[in-house]
Amino acid sequence: MIGKTRAAASAASTRMAPEGLGAPGEVALRANRVTAGYGGRAAVREISIDVRRGELLAIVGPNGAGKSTLLRLLSGALKPWSGEIELAGRPLAAYDRRALARRMATVAQENPIAFRFTVLEVALMGRAPHLGAWRFESARDLEIAREALERFDLAPLAGRAIQELSGGERKRVFLARAMAQQPEVALLDEPSAFLDMRHVAEIFGRFRELAETSQMAVVATMHDLNAAALHADRVLLMKDGAAAGYGRPEEALTAQRLSAVYDTEVYVGRNPATGALAILPIGAARRATS
Amino acid sequence: MSGGAPKPERPAGRAGESGAPAPDPDISGGANAYLTRARAIGTLAILAAALVATALAALAFGSVHLSLIAAIRDPTSPDRAILAGVRMPRVLMGAAVGAVLAVVGAALQALVRNPLAEGGILGISGGGAFGAVLAMMLFSRVGGVDAIVPAAAFGAALCSTFAVYRLAQVEGRLDPLTLLLVGVIFNAFWGAAIMLVNSVVNFYLTHSILFWLMGGFAAPTWREVAMVAALGAGGFAILLERARDLNLLSLGDEEAAQLGVEVDALRRRVFIVTSLMIGAALSVSGIITFVGLIVPHLLRSLLGADHRLLLPAALLGGAAFTVAADLIARVAIAPAELPVGAITALCGGPFFIYILRQEGRRTLGL
Numbered sequence: 074m075i076g077k078t079r080a081a082a083s084a085a086s087t088r089m090a091p092e093g094l095g096a097p098g099e100v101a102l103r104a105n106r107v108t109a110g111y112g113g114r115a116a117v118r119e120i121s122i123d124v125r126r127g128e129l130l131a132i133v134g135p136n137g138a139g140k141s142t143l144l145r146l147l148s149g150a151l152k153p154w155s156g157e158i159e160l161a162g163r164p165l166a167a168y169d170r171r172a173l174a175r176r177m178a179t180v181a182q183e184n185p186i187a188f189r190f191t192v193l194e195v196a197l198m199g200r201a202p203h204l205g206a207w208r209f210e211s212a213r214d215l216e217i218a219r220e221a222l223e224r225f226d227l228a229p230l231a232g233r234a235i236q237e238l239s240g241g242e243r244k245r246v247f248l249a250r251a252m253a254q255q256p257e258v259a260l261l262d263e264p265s266a267f268l269d270m271r272h273v274a275e276i277f278g279r280f281r282e283l284a285e286t287s288q289m290a291v292v293a294t295m296h297d298l299n300a301a302a303l304h305a306d307r308v309l310l311m312k313d314g315a316a317a318g319y320g321r322p323e324e325a326l327t328a329q330r331l332s333a334v335y336d337t338e339v340y341v342g343r344n345p346a347t348g349a350l351a352i353l354p355i356g357a358a359r360r361a362t363s
Numbered sequence: 364m365s366g367g368a369p370k371p372e373r374p375a376g377r378a379g380e381s382g383a384p385a386p387d388p389d390i391s392g393g394a395n396a397y398l399t400r401a402r403a404i405g406t407l408a409i410l411a412a413a414l415v416a417t418a419l420a421a422l423a424f425g426s427v428h429l430s431l432i433a434a435i436r437d438p439t440s441p442d443r444a445i446l447a448g449v450r451m452p453r454v455l456m457g458a459a460v461g462a463v464l465a466v467v468g469a470a471l472q473a474l475v476r477n478p479l480a481e482g483g484i485l486g487i488s489g490g491g492a493f494g495a496v497l498a499m500m501l502f503s504r505v506g507g508v509d510a511i512v513p514a515a516a517f518g519a520a521l522c523s524t525f526a527v528y529r530l531a532q533v534e535g536r537l538d539p540l541t542l543l544l545v546g547v548i549f550n551a552f553w554g555a556a557i558m559l560v561n562s563v564v565n566f567y568l569t570h571s572i573l574f575w576l577m578g579g580f581a582a583p584t585w586r587e588v589a590m591v592a593a594l595g596a597g598g599f600a601i602l603l604e605r606a607r608d609l610n611l612l613s614l615g616d617e618e619a620a621q622l623g624v625e626v627d628a629l630r631r632r633v634f635i636v637t638s639l640m641i642g643a644a645l646s647v648s649g650i651i652t653f654v655g656l657i658v659p660h661l662l663r664s665l666l667g668a669d670h671r672l673l674l675p676a677a678l679l680g681g682a683a684f685t686v687a688a689d690l691i692a693r694v695a696i697a698p699a700e701l702p703v704g705a706i707t708a709l710c711g712g713p714f715f716i717y718i719l720r721q722e723g724r725r726t727l728g729l
Contacts, residue, residue: 150617174623187476187613188668193396194610201611202623206604209400209671232396254622 098126100162101290102147102177102258107156109146110314115154116142118314126257126288129280131301133294133326134311135335140294141182141262143311147292148179148260161257174202178251182262184243186235192246193231196222199253221252224279240267248276252283259283261293265300273297277304302326302350310334322350398669406666410679414458417683421454421690422446426697449582456580456588456647457689457703458682461654463595463644465681467637468655469662469673470602473609474633475528477539478660478722479715482520482641483652485542486549490523491516491642492650493553493560496572500564513590517642523549524634578649578704580689587647594643598636599678605629606670613668651685651704653711658684660718 103123110116117139124130132140145151147158149165158165160176168176178199186195196218197210204210210218222228225245235243244267251259259280265273280291281304295301301308301322308325310318312334318325331339331352338355395402423431427445434442464482471480471487482488498515527549531542561572602609608629611619616626645651658681659673666672685703688710692703 145617148621150620170620170625171623174621177621179618179621181615181618185615187473188478188663190610190613190668191396194398194667194669197397198611198614198622201607204607206607209398209403215397 098128098288098290100124101126101160102292103159104143104147105157105159107143107146107153107158109142109151109153111142116314117146119156120309120311120314120316121156122309122319124258124290124292126290127284128306129277129284129291129293129304130307130309131293131295131305132309132311133296133298133301134317138311138334139314140311142314143309144179144260144262144292144294147258148177149173150179171202174254176256177258177260178254178256179260180247180251180262180264182266184247189234189236191231192222192227192233192235192238193218195235195246196227196231196249196253199250199255202254217255218249218253221249222246224252225249225276241269241272244268245272245276255287256289258290258292261291263295264293265295265297273300280304298326298331298352299344299350302352303344303347326350326352395667398667398672403672403675406672407675407679410676410683414679414683414686417686417690418454418458421457421686422450424690425450425693426700452583452585452588453580453689454686456583456591457686459588459591459595460580460644460648460651461658461685461688462678462682463591463598463640464651464654464685465658465677466595466599466602466674467640468681469659469670469677470609470633470637471655472659473612473670474630475537475539475542476613476615477542478663478718479539479543479656480546481653481655482637483550483650483655484715485524485546486527486553487520487524487638487641488645488650488652489550489553491520491638491645492576493523493556494519494642495646496557496560496576499568499572499575500560503564503568513594513643513646515642516646517639520642520645521635521638523553524638528634575649577702578651578707579692579700579702580648581700583647591643591647595640598640599674601632601636603671603674605632606674609633609670609674610668649704651707653707653714654681654685654688656718657707657711657714660714 100123104120106119106121108115108118108120120139120143122130132143134140142151146153149158149168152166160168160173165173190198197214199221200210200214200218204214219228219231222231225248227242227245227249230238230242230246235246238246244264248261248264251261261280264276264280268276277300280293283289284291293305305322307320308318308322309316310325310330317334318327318330326341328339328341331341335354340353340355342351342353343349344351419431423429425445429442429445429450431442431446433440434446437443468481471482471485472478474480475485482491494515494517495512497519498512502511527542527545528537530545531537533541557572557576561569564572608619608624611622611624612626612629614622620626659677662676662680663673666676685707688706689703692701692706695701
């Protein structure tokens, strides 16, 4: 069964990947048939994507589909077993750590921090790849960090210790840190986890803005299919490490694909208010019959 | 390690709306919101003044009454002889060793992301002490002990550090609780190994090894002072150059790497440099525990977590703390002396428990 999914997936990705899909800008990040995993088990199989500057790509799929692993591959934290990843046309492995950090920012799902750094200090950490040894942050660095905090409604909390914040506030601090890094590509693992409805909408709104104004490419894993349909330019739907759909939301997130991937009946309609896809589960009946 | 489970989201994160106490008006732009060069320099100037004051007190007071003025005015006075020949090297040695211990403590805490890490607790000092004792046994009748003992202490400290670090990895991650347990076990192991060596050497050497182990700065030679000061200063500079990387390491290995830190290279650098510094310090002063725990912890809670300030502050604060502890050791039961290592351990033990209770829940998930 896995073999079948895999074949279908690579067929899907080769069919849909290369041609322009209405997104502006050049390709910032490209993965070509990457496979990788942990131990002997592949968690990502033959995935091909390209993300253009100014574009938001959502990676969706059930738990354990390989979303976070794919993000770790794209960030360079995990080396692919096979396939290539290119950032701005150069292989990822050709960048040294600092050069990579100036071009690409990553926000992990969990954001532990060991000591009582303040919110502003964490935001300023995003400036580190731009600073030489022995250097203190310049007025310009401070301005960038404060602006990033402003963007995520955190300015009043700048002097607070990060440990005093709620989970959602903490998440926003790390997103602000990634912004202060001023990257060409932002990789966000579950940026909407811990956030309430309003902040989910606001955060994706901010990243949309950033994608457009600074021509940043944003790749975000998410659980919320409706958020993906509403905010993303393109969606990669994953199951068992392979691509089960890739393209504009209405192409990738069809009722048929979603039902197969999530193993449950799914209704896909239109949200009358926004015109975006509206995705709702119908029931878990399929499991019993298949 | 993550600082506990996240609290539920407050609406908009704006104080006031949720009934949470309003933040101080200056909290957003307060001087302590981030580290500026001016704040670093100002803070270090205050700490340097405190160190100078402590050192002057330590020079002036002791088991014998001494007049600093007489010592400065008259080069032939007994005051001068005591000051230059006894107290000066002792105070300088105390300052150098204390600075080394506190800087090493701060750096190791950053490396393992654990405020309870310290050379003594992680088994580095124990390993170094075993190396030193072994060298003392093997070369007690051979010349060149000056160079061999610190070198052996360094080598053994480095081996012990790597072993503890490797054994504390659980599924590829450094587990903070396992790290402390492995360190404690290594300390016990090295303690037993030292006793073993000590039981087979001659009586004279047994006595001097025990005396050395208790820790103290009595009658160091100028060469010894110079060695600790030089290795300490060099090691400190190498660590300070990576202070910002140590800040980034607080986020986790992978996150630090994604901010441009070469994590493995940084870890090697810190392990080697701290082992060298500890080896140098303990080869002349024995095991002095908890300075590396108390001083960085107090400074971090006063000054914030930025290692660009914390490391030099620990240098000055560790020196002042240790000089003060040694002063107490000299005058408390004068004319007899207490071992300074006993004083720091007597303060440090309860302090360790206090931090464990305060921060353990958060940082270690206890």
